[in-house]
Amino acid sequence: MKEKPLQILLVEDNAGDVRLLREMFSKEKRDAFQLTHLLRMSEAETHLAKGGVDIVLLDLGLPDGHGLETVRRAHAAAPEVPVIVLTGLDDEALAAEAMNAGAQDYLIKGQIENRALPRALRHAVERHRMQTETDLIRTNQMQFKDEFLSHVSHELRSPLTAVRQFVTILLDGLAGELNLEQRQYLEIVLRNVKQLHSMINDLFEVSGVQAGKLKIEPQCTSVSDAIGYTVNTLQGAAAAKGIVLSSDIARKVPSVCADPARLRQILIILLDNAIKFTPQNGTVAIQARIFEEDPDFLLLEVSDSGCGIDPDKTERIFERLFQASDPDAADHNGLGLGLYICKDLVTRQGGRIWANSTPEQGSVFSVIFPIFSLPKLLAQAFTEERQTERSITLVVTEIGSQTGWLSNEVRADQCRGIRELLRGSLYSDLDILLPKIDVAGPEEFFFIAAMTDGIGGEAISKRIRKQLDSSERLRQAGLTHSTSHRSLEPIKQDSTESKEVFLERVATDIQAVINEEILARQVRNG
């Protein structure tokens, strides 16, 4: 049987290297390989997009592409085609990075043996095919498992509904008066029904966790609200065991960047666990303060006077299905998914969770969340490939009664690529804006988030606009009005809006403008 020739795309600008490689292939059987040679990455991208290529031999130093970027571009143009990197540098580190960036293998120029090259190519293609297949099988299996879990938890809910209905009907005396003992037993049934229900929910949740389908929408979230809600919800459960549940929140605790519903869920799991594992008349406390080791994070601590955890198990408790306590112990039952879900939720929101414990004295669960910051949020609009060489300047002015309210949220040093020129400025200070811009050099964008009460905001933005227009430096840098400072409209706060909602809106607005601007620039640059 005749095999189809292997379609090789060689992207290499060095004529000598090309000749050498061609020679190696010429010694092979005529129909075994078909070599297409291109000089530039842009040509290669077009060629790859058309399809039909089996493998790419890619030089890392092309006239229009360099290093790992070329690997990424090849991968982006044809994700299913394996790439072998050619490097003359004898640089194992770069080669390893190329592999991480998606290359199948690497060959060092000048060290390629004649007969070895075709074999290496065949192997790479085969390896790539097997890998793709394995990935597909894995994905299918995961999907099947998730569908199965989702289906099971759905099916379990219906009978549980009926059980719950009839237990409450009996408890409510709808089928006649109950004596004390009957009532007691039915309450036990109900308690277990609730337990079962929460396990089914965990099961359902974990199928989502595994599939990465869980919806998390990080936003500016008030920690004190979340703590208040959680403590309220679990006060009853704590009181039933005579446990004192207290919260201590540092004054002026900053907002965090998290999904409010998920933050509540995390705190509920942690507090609920603490109550479960703390004996009668113990204490459970929740605290919030800036994280000493990294002030960009807020630390939430849930401590209890419970049975504690074996020190060598404090990491394993976050594993799936792991339970530190004796599984037969009453009251501690669950699927062992709570902390696993917790860890997944925390990690996905850019936080970290860990536990410290002294057996028989109690445990402390610590969670850190990134503190909400405007520049950081904006940084999301700058993905790596969009990162400009020029920095982004964020101009923040505040006037009126609430000065300091916004600028306290904005710390320019928190984010690379965003510099802050002016903050918390009063009207009269604005004249210093222009000299600062001129000293700072050409900037790609200017943004202002001006909080105003009344007419002040408009006057300020007009004035800044005028100053920017008159800047010689900006004109020298070739930046036009539209690219340099297009978003100077003041963003006004609605009187009904909370600070969190307002900041969120400021960030969204600015992100939208940045996206638009980058897109416009890409169009301009072809």
Next chain:
Amino acid sequence: MDSRKILIVDDNADIRLGMHLRLKANQYETFFAADAFSGVAEARKHRPDLIILDLGLPAGDGFTVMERLKQIPFLAVIPVIVVSARDGLGNQKRAYEAGAKAFLQKPVNDAELLAVIRQALGEPAGTKKPTLLDQGSV
């Protein structure tokens, strides 16, 4: 005042009975259907004041019931409360889009169900004393 009529559409007989007992205790009159087709037929026959609708049903599903009801003017105005074991994420949105007044996840809390019913019927809260312990949500 005559008691208000509620149609329960659910394919699980135990759940129908349980809901009936709870609703009867709160002075509602109940009717039943166990599939999508009879859901619409019973609604036509009894003209209930409210419909409690499961999503997973034989002969169609809850959404087909809501669609059919919409096409019949005197049935289109009846408030529908969806009570389903299906996962809330997409279904809740779909149910509201189809015109449901509320979406409750099974196992449903009776106190919550009664509150939603009263609201959908425009009855002021507390006019009918539910004869149940407040079990709270799970």
